[in-house]
Amino acid sequence: MQLTGANHYEFEGVVAGTVDTSSLNGQPVVSVRVAGEQAENGRLAESEAGLSVTADLGAQPDAFARHLLLLVPSVNVADTPIAFAGVAIVTTAKTTIGGPRLVNGVVHSYTVHPVVGQASVVDF
Helix, strand or coil, rough: CCECCEEEEEEEECCCEEEEEECCCCCCCCEEEEEEEEEEEEEEEECEEEEEEEEEEECCCCCEEEEEEEHHHHHHHCCCEEEEEEEEEEEECCCCCCCCCCCCCCCEEEEEEEEEEEEECCCC
């Protein structure tokens, strides 16, 4: 049985979208939404925890900035897509014009979301 590393990850739920580890131009493509909000500037890296996606979720000056950390496992596929489970962490950082030292109390808060989907191999 010939196994190949998955290059296409699809998931649905509060955190939904696709992550392609490669594309026609050879670069990763990240398209993720969190509760309907499009994540911007998605970046993909491989780590000891699997595939790691980081992205920006928006900010309000002098109030907060939100960021996404999405972890999905590396998956080896034979012929059919393989189900996987991962985790997404949304970080909200309170901000001020004068920097984080002027925030009273807790600066960062976290919301954790389970992620489930299917990994497959797509020919580009």
